[in-house]
Amino acid sequence: MVIRLATLPAAAAVAVAAAGDPPTRAAAVVGWTAVGLWSVVYASAVIRTRSRWPTVVDGLVLTGLALATPWTVSQTWLSTGKSWVVPFCTFACVAYQYYERWLLGGCMALAVAAGMVIGTAVGRPDGAVIDGLVTACWSLVITALARLLWTLVRRGGAQADEAVADAARASREREISARIRADELFTNRKLHDTSATTLLLAGLGQTRSVADLLSKRAARDLEFLRALRGNVIPAQSDLIDLLRDLVDVIPLHVRWIADERTSLDPTVAHSLADAAGEALINAARHSGTTSATLSVTRLADGVRVEIRDAGRGFALATVPSTRRGVRESIIARVAAVGGVAVVESGVGCGTLVRLEWRYV
Structure with a gap:
């Protein structure tokens, strides 16, 4: 017309x-x-x-x-x-x-x-x-x-x-695959952390701590995984509370340097807490010391978590590729939420694990 x-x-x-x-x-x-x-x-x-x-x-x-x-x-x-x-x-x-x-x-x-x-x-x-x-x-x-x-x-x-529909379909498939892979990694890291701590406590004869670990940590992890699956996770989680749950079952005397509360995105908070827990477990298993320092510092644009021990230390380059605790449960876990994990150690020099996450 x-x-x-x-x-x-x-x-x-x-x-x-x-x-x-x-x-x-x-x-x-x-x-x-x-x-x-x-x-x-x-x-x-x-x-x-x-x-x-x-x-x-x-x-x-x-x-x-x-x-x-x-x-x-x-x-x-x-x-x-x-x-x-x-x-x-x-x-x-x-x-x-x-x-x-x-x-x-x-x-x-x-x-x-x-x-x-x-x-x-x-x-x-x-x-x-x-x-x-x-x-x-x-x-x-x-x-x-x-x-x-x-x-x-x-x-x-x-x-x-x-062509646009095919590209969108392929993008959705890649996104779904990436989410599935991320879920698998998240779950595997959770299982690794729990099993590593459980074996450590069992080896030390702390059977009561093993039971406490399995009940408290499994309940917390299961609740968070269900929240992720149902997309009903809370807006904020307190990093300090998550760290205390971990420290309570790790056989180390931990000196705290932290505020009373540090609220973050739940996924970020859990990732930082679990990475810090892995660092403390490694200190308890390998450092030869009975104490460590855990500090949480609020930055202007993020948060920093540091775990320091004065134990025997180690050379990161000599850690076998089959040992995935540091690489996966600390470095890769923090990187997955956009943060950075740095491990500084040397034979006879103790170990410092620094976790940093900043707002985008």
Whole structure:
């Protein structure tokens, strides 16, 4: 309808201005009045209904307009191969291809083109150039090209939509896979931490501590895992509370340097607490000392947790690749939430584990 509204006023003005004689001008006025009134009805019908009848009627109206060429176009124009009917009707035929199915759009274009050829042939004076007939016939080629272009555009759009859908599907699959992998890593680290601490306490003969560990820590971890699965995790978790739960079951005398509360995102808080717990477990198992210092410092843009012992220390480069406590349960765990874990140690120099997380 945009094409119709754009071409109708200009074509009508040219038709009346170039009529030449009063009878032709009168016929042009009558013809364009009829086409204009019908176009209003046509536009309204196209907007309000999905039926095909408005297009069929419009094609018949334009065919009649084309057949009336001998009466609505001056002989002067026809003798030189000119006609205002041909471009107006050609635009309409092209428009059919954009919103109608190929069969109906093609049939209407053929009918209107036939009307243009017949009207031009009948109206042209003897000895006039055949340019008008050629132009009328060429309108079919233009219409066919419009249909081809529209088909290519639609197919291209469908292929683009399919490509976008495939990319979105692949992205979702990668995201799901990454989440599954993250859940597996999270669960495996939890199991590693609990089992390592349990074995340590059992080896030291602290069976009561083992029972306390299994009941308290398993309950806490299970509650958090269920919250993650159900997407009902709280807005904040207190890092200090999580650290105290861990320190209570680790056979070390821990000196605290911390505020009373340090609230963080639950995932960040659990990751930092579990990494600190792993560092304390390692100190209890390997350092040869019975004490450690745990400090929690609020930074302007984050938090820092440090675990320090004065034990025998170790060389990180000499730790076998099969021993994943430091690499996975400390360094990788903190990195997974956007933080940084640094382990500083040396033989005979004790060990410092620094965990830092900053707001994005």
